[in-house]
Amino acid sequence: MAAVVSLVLSVTAACGVGGGGGGKDSLVFVSYGKGAYQDGQQQAWLKPFEARTGTKIVIDGPSDNAKLKAMVKSGKVTWDVMDTDAFTARENCGTLFEKIDMGELANDFPPGTLSECGVPDAMFGLILMYNEKTYGAHPPTRLADFFDAKAFPGKRLIYSGDPGVGTLEAGLLADGVAPKDLYPLDVHRALGVYDRIKPDLTLAQTYGQQQQSMVGNQADMALVVSARAYSALAAGGTSWKPVWDRVPVTWDVLTIPKGSPHKKRAQELIKFASQPKQSAKFAALAGAGPANTAARPALNKLQRQVDVFGEAHKNTQVVIDGQWWSENRATVVNAWTKWMTG
Numbered sequence: 042m043a044a045v046v047s048l049v050l051s052v053t054a055a056c057g058v059g060g061g062g063g064g065k066d067s068l069v070f071v072s073y074g075k076g077a078y079q080d081g082q083q084q085a086w087l088k089p090f091e092a093r094t095g096t097k098i099v100i101d102g103p104s105d106n107a108k109l110k111a112m113v114k115s116g117k118v119t120w121d122v123m124d125t126d127a128f129t130a131r132e133n134c135g136t137l138f139e140k141i142d143m144g145e146l147a148n149d150f151p152p153g154t155l156s157e158c159g160v161p162d163a164m165f166g167l168i169l170m171y172n173e174k175t176y177g178a179h180p181p182t183r184l185a186d187f188f189d190a191k192a193f194p195g196k197r198l199i200y201s202g203d204p205g206v207g208t209l210e211a212g213l214l215a216d217g218v219a220p221k222d223l224y225p226l227d228v229h230r231a232l233g234v235y236d237r238i239k240p241d242l243t244l245a246q247t248y249g250q251q252q253q254s255m256v257g258n259q260a261d262m263a264l265v266v267s268a269r270a271y272s273a274l275a276a277g278g279t280s281w282k283p284v285w286d287r288v289p290v291t292w293d294v295l296t297i298p299k300g301s302p303h304k305k306r307a308q309e310l311i312k313f314a315s316q317p318k319q320s321a322k323f324a325a326l327a328g329a330g331p332a333n334t335a336a337r338p339a340l341n342k343l344q345r346q347v348d349v350f351g352e353a354h355k356n357t358q359v360v361i362d363g364q365w366w367s368e369n370r371a372t373v374v375n376a377w378t379k380w381m382t383g
Contacts, residue, residue, distance in 0.1 A: 066095065066096055066097060067096060067097040067098065067099060067303075068096055068097075068098050068099070068121040068122060068303055068306055068307060068310060069098075069099045069100075069101050069119055069120050069121045069122075070082075070087060070098050070099070070100050070101070070121065070122045070123075070310070071100075071101050071102050071103075071104050071120045071122065071123040071124065072100060072102050072103070072104060072124050073102055073103050073104055073124065074102055074103050077268075077272070077326065077327050077328060078163075078268070078327045078329070079100070079102075080326065080327075081322075081323045081324075081325075081326030081327035081329075082124070082314075082323060082327075083100070084322070084323075084326055085314070085319050085320075085322035085323035085326060086310070086313065086314040086319050086323060087100075087310075089313075089319070090310055090313050090314075093313075094306075094309070096306060096310075098310075101119075101120065104123055104124050104125050106125060106126075106129050106137075109123065109125075109137055109298055110137060112298065112300075113136075113137055113298065113299050113300055116300065118298050118299065118300035118301055118302070119302075120298045120301065121297065121298070121301045121302065121303045121304075121306070121307040121310075122295055122296070122297060122301075122307045122310055122311060123295070123296050123297075123298055124162065124293055124294070124295055124296075125159075125293070125294060125296055126205070126293060126294070127154070127156065127159050127161070127291070127292055127293065127294045127363045127366075127367075128205060128363060128366045128367040128370050129367075130156055130158045130159030130294050130296050131156045131158070131159060131363060131364060131367035132367040132368075132370075133158070134156065134157050134158035134159075135157075135158070135299075136299065137298065137299050138158035138159070138296045138297060138298060138299055139158065139296075139297040139298070139299055139301060139304055140157045140158055141157070141158060141159075141160055141296075141297060141308055141311060142308070143155065143160060143311075143312065143315065144312070146312060146315050146316075146333075149315070149317075149333050149334055149335060150315075150332055150333065150334065151164070151290075151292075151332075151334060151360060152360070153360055153362070153363060153364075154292050154332070154360065154363065156294070156363065158296055158297075159294030159295070159296050160294055160295045160296075160311050160315060160332075161292045161293070161294055161295075161332035162292075162293055162294060162295045162314060162315070162320075162323070162332050163268075163292060163293045163323070163324070163327065163329035163330065163332060164290060164291075164292045164329060164330030164331065164332055164349075164350060165206070165266045165267055165268055165290065165291050165292065165293075165329060165330065165349075166207075166266065166267040166288040166289065166290050166291075166330065166349030166350070166357075166358065167206055167207035167208065167210075167211055167264055167265070167266055167267075167288060167289045167290075167291070168264070168265060168266075168267055168270050168283050168284075168288055168347055168349065169181065169184055169186075169187050169211075169262065169263075169264055169283070169284040169286065170255070170262065170263045170264075170265055170270055170273075170281045170282065170283055170284070170347075171261065171262045171263075171281070171282055171284060172195075172255075172258060172260065172261045172262070172280055172281055173280045173281070173282050174258060174280045175195050175261040175262075176193065176195075176261070180282065180284075181193050181262065181284055182284060182286075183215075183284065183286045184211060184214055184215040184284070184286040184287055185215040185216070185217075185286075186262075186284070187211075187215060187238070187262055187264065188212070188215050188216075188234055188235075188237050188238055189237075190237065190238050190240075190241050193261075193262070194241075195241065195260075195261025195262060196241055196242075196243060196259070196260045196261050196262075197238050197241050197242045197243065197260065197261070197262050197263070197264075198242075198243045198245060198251055198254055198255070198259075198260035198262065198263040198264075198265075199242065199243075199244060199245065199251075199263065199264045199265075200244075200245050200247070200248055200251050200264075200265070200266070201244035201245060201246060201381060202246060202247065203374075204373055204374065204377040205291065205361075205366055205370060205373070205374075206266060206289075206291050207288075207289025207290070207291055207359075207361055208264065208289075208377075209226055209228060209231040209232075209373070209377075210223055210226070210231075210289040210359060210361060211264055211287075211289055212230075212231040212232075212234035212235055213226065213227065213230060213231050213234070214286075214287040214289070214359065215234060215287075216230065216231075216234050218230075220287065220359045223359070223362070224362045224365045225365060225369070226365070226369075226373070228372075228373055228376050229376075232376065232377075232380045235380070243259075243260060244381060248265075248266070248269045251263065251265060251269065252265075252269055252272055252273045252276065252278075255273040255278045255281055256273055256276045256277050256278040258278075258280065263281075266291075267288075267328070267329070267330065267347050267348075267349045268327065268328040268329045270283070270347040271328040271343060271344050271346075271347050272328060274343040274346060274347065275328075275343055282346075283346065283347050285354055285357050286357065287357060287359050288349050288354070288357045288358055288359065289359050289361055290330075290349065290358045290359060290360045290361065291361055292332065292363075293329075295311045295314065295315075297311070315332065315333055316333065317331075317333045317335040317336045317337075318336075320332055320333035320336035320338075321333075321336035321337055321338040321339070322338070324336060324338040324350075325338040325339050325340060325341075325344070328344060330348075330349060330350035331350065
């Protein structure tokens with residue numbers, strides 16, 4: 042889910058050196074640029090790991106799968122730990138990424154999220170949010186209402202850059218498909234569901250655009266990832282309320298690039314970051330869901346309003362099939378792009 046996070050945050054220059062490898066007592070950690078997400082990684086994982094081990098951690102970025110591929114192909118890999126999407130890690134395990142042995146921690150992640158080369162570090166839910174100023178005492182109450190422009194007229198808003206964040210799953214769930222029957226995804230049917238509201242649909246190119254539209258009351262309903270839903274509330278969009286129906290869940294992973302010069306220490310950092318305490322602190326700082334199922338982040342009032350991963354909303358979660366997406370992503374993205382431009 043790196044595509045999600047890289048657009049959730051404004052990608053800026055990296056904090057460390059621009060692509061140089063670290064020394065023998067250092068690691069190069071690749072993330073997405075300054076913002077709550079990367080800052081949370083620094084505070085929850087990187088600085089404590091530096092203090093504990095004496096390892097100097099250099100931050101580079103932004104995370105870029107194409108750049109990684111070029112590094113591996115040339116045999117000049119300078120990255121040690123990279124935050125990226127779960128699909129790429131599965132599809133390129135052993136070629137672009139090293140396998141990671143998580144030992145006893147392997148059972149501490151949501152089922153289906155851990156792969157041989159990708160360790161979950163942040164969870165995201167795609168939430169239906171509505172503008173209270175629009176719907177007042179008669180708000181939407183189910184996912185299907187997002188696709189019913191007759192009963193609930195108004196402008197709809199989604200992020201269009203990556204259908205792999207649960208967008209198609211949301212359409213199918215709203216259309217009556219049971220979670221157990223989602224895969225293989227009926228892409229044609231899902232796009233047909235979005236056809237119903239296409240005249241009322243705004244396609245945000247970035248999560249920043251989506252958040253700005255929500256805060257500026259330029260939409261009436263939105264399907265938005267939970268971390269960005271929190272950001273919208275924190276930025277003043279307090280008229281937006283969640284609907285607790287089915288919530289597609291996606292995640293990001295920590296990986297070790299193939300040929301990392303510090304593979305052993307990189308794995309130590311990933312194991313450290315995956316402990317319940319570190320996972321909980323990062324989730325609270327970044328507004329994401331904790332990847333370790335034993336983590337209990339201390340959330341503020343706004344975060345609790347959109348907390349997909351707390352006990353109160355546990356039954357709303359529909360975890361996407363990462364393996365199916367890794368095998369079919371190119372085809373689905375092509376169909377999605379044709380639909381948007383058609």
